[in-house]
Amino acid sequence: MIATRSLMIRVDRAWKFANTRSPRTIQLLDSFQGFLNTSIVDCNNKVKTKTMDCVWRRSCAASSSQHDVEAEAEKHFVDKGKSNKIGSHSAKVEVPASLLRFVKGKGGSVQKEIEEEIGVKLIFPSSKRENGIVIEGASAESVKEASNKIQVIIEEAVKSPNLDYSHFISLPLAIHPDLVDKLTDFQNSVLGNLGCGQSGNGGAPLKSDLGIDRSIFIKPKLFHLTVLMLKLWNNERVVKATEVLQRVSSKVVNALENRPVYVRLKGLECMRGSMAKARVLYTPVEVIGGEDLLLHACQIITEAYAEAGLVLEKDARQKLKLHGTVMNAKHRKRTDRRKISDSFDARGIVKQYGSKDWGKYLIREAHLSQRFVYDENGYYHCCTSIPFPKNS
Template identity: 50%
Template sequence: MLSCRALFRIDRVLWFTSRCVKSKLEFFSILRFKGNATMDGFKKQKMVNLVWRPISTQSSSIIAEAGHEVQEVAQCSKSSNVTEGGVNETASVFSAEKHSVSLEVGASLIKFIRGKEGTTQMKIEEEMGVKIILPSSRNDDHIIIEGGSVDCVTKASERITTIIEEVVRSPCLDYSHFVSLPLAIHPELVGKLVNFQNSILGNHSIAGDEQDDQPVDKTTSVTVDLKANSETNQVNVDMKSIPIVSYQPKAKGTNTSTLLDLEIEKSIFIKPHTFHLTVLMLKLWNKDRVNAARDVLKSISPSVMDALDNKPLFIRLKGLDCMRGSLAKARVLYVPVEEIGDEGRLLHACQVITDAFVKAGLVLEKDAKQSLKLHATVMNARHRKRKDKRKKMETFDAREIYKQFGNEDWGEYLIREAHLSQRFVFDQNGYYHCCASIPFPEEHRA
């Protein structure tokens, strides 16, 4: 009986021991599997808690010119898990790949990528399965496109490229820069322009600044015979006793009414300190294009000097003329330009400048095909500032102005330099901001 019990206890001990050994083996097997998750025959485990970190993308591309550089970013992070027994286990957690591209599109184009109330951006994100990160600063030209694959990021960038190309060719995107020949550097010419504006506008206020009614003399009194009826408590007015009051009619042909009728106001006059000749209009929608235009202008300085035969260039400004249409419905009124000596050096120099910018791919196709007509604008209806934007007043009557200044001799002036000018931005002297400039010959005539 005792021997049987002893044998039973030995069996229990052996059974317990085998169970412990088996459990340990299984435990170590699990640990070994966790420590070698990339061993043959096993795939990467999907992470349970994705840990995304900011992506630094240094790649950039110029839309429609240099293509897109897509940077793939694979991230791996480690997370520490604490077991119930207090043992810290470090397990590798692998994240899915994330792809991004940084595009320099230009601050002026961001609104077209966003769309009205963000509709364009949301549509691209939904259709392409990407996230478009727009810059928070107006001075930042870059956007970032993030997606789960190279294919979706590439397709989204191509869609944005198409949008930009369409916008650039359309009137929706205004010209940002132009090549100019400054004339406002001559103080006597600026003074003549100021006198020109003042003589037309006069000393009267423009378009509704004056009261239409004549001033009322508050000291004038009118005597009316009032008779009270004590019985009815009514007041009887003797109509015959009320004098007839007459107002002097408003003088016809006053300066204010004439300006209103002619649709002339101060805003359509060119600011005298910005007076210039325009050689070429440009749409430079990002910093790379501005830098390229600056380099082009500086590089052709010797060629421009050769086109001018290294001799100073003088022009004569005389008269007035209308750009398309009639004087009765004028859009642009300008001063014609004549090269003194009539050697064609001015047009030759301007053609050298234009050809260089066209060759660099900085000129729109429709602008490259236009022939150059040098003119000095003095009035432009497009500059009109109107309170009611629904009312279009794109013309003005210039017939009276032409009668007075049609043969005006504005004088002879030296062209000293050519500028790459930025529109809507002005330097301290009042002229357009100069991004780059090249000199013209300045030797005095004999």
């Protein structure tokens, strides 16, 4: 009550200053004084009224201006409007950083739709270290409805190709230095970087219209065989995935009959598109003395992840085809604003290297690998691994 009367005295002083000022100033102060009168009545009736903490500057010709008075009055009405929008109910929904963009939408379109349709306010985290969205609403029902809406968006995003795979089960082959050297020589030869300025496709210089550049080659230190692709969008799922792989370790060894697994890489084939418009070029894999055993071991891993709910149904059903990718147009880096080509002409490359024997290699282990993150050895970050049988 005393604080309110004190503020009224300050408004009276501001009035003296505003009497000779603009109509806008007088209008703002008149409205503000009406608000204070209402607050005093409410206090006398012992009705709890929320008021803002506002410091009204003392106005005088020597230290204040018309702009100061108008700014302070405007500040009151803006702050008062904001406080009225904040609901009395709130909840925090855990949303991993990789999925926040789906809830926000392009230009905030999805967020705006939820807020306007349900009548809530969504507060996104201010830093990448936070992974939750705060929902504020006027009722518990509206907050719950918004939470359910967000969960549906997340479920749809996970199944969508717009959310990339974050992890995969790999059989590393880049652990063999001689294979890494062969792949490096292959790239340098194709790109004509051996000092002669010529390519490896019959001695003819490569042309830009072939769609071949270094970015579409798989880095030799990342060379591997893929068993299963995964979308692990939060730490909880990553931890669960590491536990699953460790749990099936003994089953995998038994499936391999405790025998070492060797593979031979030979030739080049096109997986997507024609040779003239290839998308993926790979080397076929021949399992020496036990292809069925290796496929059975990989199937055990896939089924374990499916039972744990960590793999999409369509990926669990997909038939495994072991192969070593050497070129992929999807990895092409944009160098300008022109449309990125989704293919390349592989005819010259296949003609030169179509029957190349890359060698025989031992598969030593299976990794839970994280994409786009790399260890000191240059290979994908290993979240966990299980050993394969050693040489007998």
